[in-house]
Amino acid sequence: MDSMDLEREKGITIQSAATYCTWNGYQINIIDTPGHVDFTIEVERALRVLDGAILVLCSVGGVQSQSITVDRQMRRYDVPRLAFINKLDRMGADPWKVLNQARSKLRHHSAAVQVPIGLEEDFQGLVDLVELKAYFFHGSSGEKVVIADIPANMEALVSEKRRELIETVSEVDDKLAEVFLNDEPISSSDLKMAIRRATVSRKFVPVYMGSAFKNKGVQSLLDGVLDYLPCPIEVENHALDQNNSEEKVSLSGTPAGPLVALAFKLEEGRFGQLTYLRIYEGVIKKGEFIINVNTGKKIKVPRLVRMHSNEMEDIQEAHAGQIVAVFGVDCASGDTFTDGSVRYTMTSMNVPEPVMSLAVSPISKDSGGQFSKALNRFQREDPTFRVGLDAESGQTIISGMGELHLDIYVERIRREYKVDAKVGKPRVNFRETVTQRAEFDYLHKSNPGVKVNMDEFVGMLNLFR
Structure with missing residues (x-):
């Protein structure tokens, strides 16, 4: 996803990049955002338009200061999230320490939905606490997933962690709490539905584990995205109706309604300005006219593309829930586009002040x-x-x-x-005040032997203050 030369050289993400994948028959739109605090606007604009997020934590480093900042941004936009504890194959990996840090530092109401089989160089696979199955990842890129029974030496730990998961979800889900308090058996489907309800309502954060480097646990994480994060029609999105004194309007998230799309990111490409759009309602088609509600301009969509980092795939149309890009559309970040039948505007993202x-x-x-x-x-x-x-x-x-x-x-x-x-460094022009001149003159009159010029005197005053 890091397509810029500078990103590859420095080993960091600088620009957020959009891509998509199909998993088990469902299409998932993905935005990869930087982790560095200096590029916080990329996280801000991505969280503004996404329906769910994955907070990636290091199993060695744990919850760091930037993890707290990103988590705060997720709360600002009410984004349901999963947590993924990465790098379990590194020396010093301790996922249970990281889970406790997430609870104490991030105040997450969370529990693990997986238990690792081995850690550091012995990391082999994961036990799913919901389905009670063991998953082993073979092959150079973990592409061969082998499902097996839970290893005999792990049954006690799995039983304890599953009970902890059920207890934690029961605290925020009434249906599961009722079954749990009555000591009735809890099936995998009951637990899965309870976790989904609690995650979508942002009361619970399921914690996944793995090692992204060898794709160990990534398949389970994608299953988790389908199982627990909301699809576009399950998320409440609002717009302001400019024809009706900015009254709040709820958007359906389906292709059936009028087009409402938000331009959340601009990029200067080889063919002019590339505008990234998140479609909240309706359908956008190549060659049709759209209206920029903020400026009132009517614009024809000359080219519509789906992005995979810096690669493009031309498409004829896109519908609600998708993230696409258009060329040759002059607009600002945060502008709203409609098909002209409504005058809705979306609230823009929060932009921090430069430091x-x-x-x-x-x-x-x-x-x-x-x-x-x-x-x-x-x-x-x-x-x-x-x-x-x-x-x-x-x-x-x-x-x-x-x-x-x-x-x-x-x-x-x-x-x-x-x-x-x-x-x-920016130059600062020197100014002397009337008071400073009077103090300087008094110093020389009362102490004729002092040899200090005006610049030194002002510097001394600033130092004392």
């Missing part, structure tokens, strides 16, 4: 045009990246979410636009 600024300028004066073009493009694509001109110093100031964030953009200016830029 760091740098002064930047092109080394060669001839490349000023390309330099401005790059900054304008990045500003359109990324709402957390701001560009301004300091009226006093004449410097171009770029602001963003952190040092890495700004470094990446300076590097992209060099690679994608062939412009070398020099970077420095």
